[in-house]
Amino acid sequence: MNRYSIITEKNPREIVLLKGYKCAYGKCAFCNYILDNTDDEKEMEKVNFEVLKNIKGNFGVLEVINSGSVFELSKATLKKIKNICDDKNIKVIYFEAYFGYLKRLDEIREYFKNQEIRFIIGIETFNNYYRTQVLKKNFMLNDTVLKQLKEQYQTALLMICTHGQTKKQILSDIEQAKKHFKEVVISIFIDNGTEIKRDEKLVKWFLKDIFPVLNKEKNIEILVDNKDFGVYVQ
Template sequence: MKRYSVISEKNKREIVLLRGSGCIYKKCTFCDYYLDMSNDFHENFLLNKSVIDNVTGEYDALEVINSGSVFELDKKTIDLIKSVCNEKGISTIHFESHYIYRKRIPKLKEEFSEFNLKMKLGLETFDYDFRENIFNKGIHDKDPKIISEYFDEANFLFGISGQTINSMMNDIELGLENFERICVNIMCKNSSTITPDKEVIEKFMEKIYPKYKEDYRLDILINNTGFGVGD
């Protein structure tokens, strides 16, 4: 599995895929990402260190992802991220978190107060019924202003039966209105119960992709390895 890459388009940054104790939620119907985990904190740290050692600081920004939330990384890994970012002159750090950890984000930002810390939420869609009855995300707030209160960025998931051009456009517009940046992920086949809908994906590529592909605030991942990490 590739765990380090450099994103040289739009929001330029380095990205590392680390390993933690695993997603505490594990109920999202579309996800098998949580399988990348271990309860051995020492082995996780050794793996994570070997990945973080690749960081150069060339773009002054680092995105850290793992199969769950930043709060599931061991303390030694968190301390190493901070140390390496200081050493390499990196001022902006991007972390991910599930919504259930939102009340812990202010303390994390305080801990990383010397950096410009950006928190990303896996929201998937603003459509409450779709999000909770199809995706089972466990985000029970409906108001976009409340949802975005603790987060700077958000992920969205498109390409599933039931989604329409209007629903996807609405998600993008609301996302850009309520977050600094958003990332649209197109559903890829995995071991979960949710499968890609070819027709929905074709409609996205024809009607929506051309409109937003150059938008600086919007990343679009057609493949789940589009950032150069994963397998």
């Protein structure tokens, strides 16, 4: 288990993995991170306050993730993050926010008025059928929605190399993510006990034919392993 790390390549920043309340959606077929959630506010804050002590502000950039969205962190946790960022002169904070919170993002921007807030969204794939019917992530994309997301979110998360995906779909997802978002994080799926399974043939193809060139792009980060950012609970 590791809840604090430093990322030094491409987009240098500190990153923390905090404990939050239950994910507002919590039905994604591929997600086992929700096992880290808790309804015990005292437990949450005990863990989070200890993790947040590690922040040094070296890069002026902090990424805060939890098993859900920033809106599922306790008020005391948010206040602690705010105070630390003000004290350490951190100017940019990345937060994750689920699609359902789209209309509430300004609440976080207003609360952290001394920082630039960059939101991250888990798109997983731009294929509506695969996202909703296979991954069970229940939101649809169209031109109007994508325009909104492009305006409100900095980073898209993609998940690749699962059974049912194709090379064509993966390449299309990457191109669309690059088109609509300033930054893209691509995760090669690791089997985690859920119903979604890793496709080893796609992994081999991606690592051999796509990764060497794609990984040179400054605004794209690729997680070959889900521990590559250095934070994990499993």
